[in-house]
Amino acid sequence: MTEAMKASGCPVSHTDYRVERPIFETYELLNADREAGPLLWNDSTRRPFWMVTEYDHVVEALQMPDVFGNEVLSALAPKHALDLLPNYLNPPEHTTMRKVLNRWFSPAAVRRLEPQVLSHCVELIEELAPKGGCDLVAEFAIRFPTDMFLATLDLPLTDGEEFLYWVEKIFKGFAGKEPEESARAVEWIRGYFDRAIADRERAPRDTETDFISRMLVSDLDGTPISREDIITICLTLMTAGLDTTRSALGYIFHHLSRDPDLRHRLTADPSLWPIAVEELIRLYPLVFQEGRLVKQDIVFHGLPMKKGDILWLGLASANHDPKKFADPRAFDIERDHINHHLAFGAGPHRCLGMHLARHELVIALTEWHKRIPDYEIATEEQLYERGAQLSINKLPLRWEI
Amino acid sequence: MGSELFVDAAKCTGHGRCYSTSPGLLSDDEEGFVTLRGSSMAIEDEQLADAEQAVAACPERAISLTRSR
Numbered sequence: 001m002t003e004a005m006k007a008s009g010c011p012v013s014h015t016d017y018r019v020e021r022p023i024f025e026t027y028e029l030l031n032a033d034r035e036a037g038p039l040l041w042n043d044s045t046r047r048p049f050w051m052v053t054e055y056d057h058v059v060e061a062l063q064m065p066d067v068f069g070n071e072v073l074s075a076l077a078p079k080h081a082l083d084l085l086p087n088y089l090n091p092p093e094h095t096t097m098r099k100v101l102n103r104w105f106s107p108a109a110v111r112r113l114e115p116q117v118l119s120h121c122v123e124l125i126e127e128l129a130p131k132g133g134c135d136l137v138a139e140f141a142i143r144f145p146t147d148m149f150l151a152t153l154d155l156p157l158t159d160g161e162e163f164l165y166w167v168e169k170i171f172k173g174f175a176g177k178e179p180e181e182s183a184r185a186v187e188w189i190r191g192y193f194d195r196a197i198a199d200r201e202r203a204p205r206d207t208e209t210d211f212i213s214r215m216l217v218s219d220l221d222g223t224p225i226s227r228e229d230i231i232t233i234c235l236t237l238m239t240a241g242l243d244t245t246r247s248a249l250g251y252i253f254h255h256l257s258r259d260p261d262l263r264h265r266l267t268a269d270p271s272l273w274p275i276a277v278e279e280l281i282r283l284y285p286l287v288f289q290e291g292r293l294v295k296q297d298i299v300f301h302g303l304p305m306k307k308g309d310i311l312w313l314g315l316a317s318a319n320h321d322p323k324k325f326a327d328p329r330a331f332d333i334e335r336d337h338i339n340h341h342l343a344f345g346a347g348p349h350r351c352l353g354m355h356l357a358r359h360e361l362v363i364a365l366t367e368w369h370k371r372i373p374d375y376e377i378a379t380e381e382q383l384y385e386r387g388a389q390l391s392i393n394k395l396p397l398r399w400e401i
Numbered sequence: 402m403g404s405e406l407f408v409d410a411a412k413c414t415g416h417g418r419c420y421s422t423s424p425g426l427l428s429d430d431e432e433g434f435v436t437l438r439g440s441s442m443a444i445e446d447e448q449l450a451d452a453e454q455a456v457a458a459c460p461e462r463a464i465s466l467t468r469s470r
Contacts, residue, residue, distance in 0.1 A: 063412070063461070099432070106433030107417055339418045340460045347461070350414045355433060 010303060011037045013051060016044035017289060018076050018387040023254070026390060030288065030317045039303045042075075042312065049075045049291065049310035050303065053317045055324035055342070057301060061292065061313050062347035065091050068292035068311055070349060075291030075312035076388055081173065082186065084236045085229055091348055093220070098352065100218045100225070101233070104152065104211055105352050110359045116151050117360065120144075121367050129371050133378055133398035136253050137246060140364075141395075142168075145245035148360055149238055153211045155196060163192070171243050171391075186235070193234040197227060241353050243391060244286055245360055250392035251284035252277075252365065255331070257377050257397060262331065267369040275333045277361045282341035283331055286390040288316035290345065315342040316390075375399035403443050404468045406452045410439035412463035419455040419464055426451040 013033045017026065033040055034053035042051050052058050061068050069090050072078045080088070086097035103109060124144055128134050146164050147157050166185040173182025196212055205213040215230045225233075256263045266272050294309040305311070319341045320328040326335065344351035351357070378398035385392055406426075408419075415434045420427040426448055430436050444452045444466065456464045
């Protein structure tokens with residue numbers, strides 16, 4: 001317990017958010033913590049941290065990169081196991097690198113990718129439809145974004161299977177499982193991107209359409225991006241884009257499988273999918289562990305924080321804050337400020353892939369429900385969610401064929 | 402003097418909610434930012450509703466509408 005914490009007299013949370021729990025239990029715990037106070041001290045990890053639980057405070061802190069720095073990204077794992085770029089940078093270096101990356105993930109770029117996303121998605125669904133059932137998580141939710149990631153980077157979709165095998169090992173590592181396998185997986189994937197770079201060095205591609213070729217000729221205020229950094233950027237895009245999309249689809253399909261009226265309404269009027277997706281990702285935020293390093297002594301809303309302290313910015317807690325969203329646990333596409341949710345964060349580090357993610361989700365849901373409008377959960381057993389960053393472990397579905 | 406819509410470049414991080422909500426009024430650039438970022442535009446009376454929607458859509462509170470008559 002720090003002196004500052006004692007002096008603040010703020011409530012203490014002992015909840016360990018790293019552990020696997022029955023599905024939705026994490027949200028219950030987050031709500032309980034928010035109800036205990038806007039600012040808490042959490043002592044469940046080796047390096048305890050301040051928790052910011054309310055919407056307004058979270059946004060404010062996200063917009064203060066000079067005070068709350070990105071040297072720490074997860075309040076639950078402040079010592080990072082994996083280098084991530086540009087995530088660990090602060091402005092102005094962060095701004096410079098984002099400028100190089102933004103155009104690959106902008107709505108304009110996403111629109112260019114649309115025909116490929118659409119046809120591939122339809123292919124996957126049509127492969128599953130005659131089976132009458134599947135594990136949504138393993139057979140659809142992860143395959144779709146993996147292939148989309150490969151397409152975005154102009155890498156062969158035929159690499160998907162092998163790529164996925166290693167990607168899964170990295171995600172297990174996030175949850176603290178099989179660290180050696182995870183390290184091997186990082187090595188394999190770095191090697192994969194290294195080979196992709198070598199291919200392009202041998203046979204240069206169009207820098208307007210090929211991501212890696214563009215990275216090879218891009219510079220950050222006059223300095224070329226090093227090969228190691230290009231590999232790290234690719235690895236970061238992969239870890240950021242695949243698990244989150246898979247997890248979002250898991251929670252969304254779980255919700256829809258239990259609400260046939262909503263499913264029928266959306267299937268009948270597909271123009272509602274974009275707004276429904278906003279509300280569903282508000283309702284089921286995944287990245288709830290967002291952390292920052294306090295870079296100078298500061299009093300934040302009456303709470304004295306010391307340089308070197310760790311801050312948890314409650315993105316998920318904020319999404320369920322009744323001061324911001326009335327009746328927050330209800331699905332309501334009519335609600336005020338529906339897209340103010342923090343599922344993609346805010347401030348300079350807001351999710352780079354947010355436009356691609358939204359697009360992928362809308363396309364996946366639209367095309368799925370055109371072909372498989374009715375389905376149900378095919379198991380009575382308890383489903384679980386991963387700690388550290390939420391994800392449903394599996395979601396067996398069945399439907400009539 | 403008419404109304405004016407302003408996008409604060411220091412706060413705008415490119416969520417794109419404004420041009421998605423009010424596509425008739427605002428548009429996106431190659432990087433995904435609203436083209437109005439860092440500048441302002443005059444708003445005619447018939448554009449007021451769209452402008453208000455764009456302001457309300459921004460999660461960063463980067464857009465402001467100054468109404469005067």
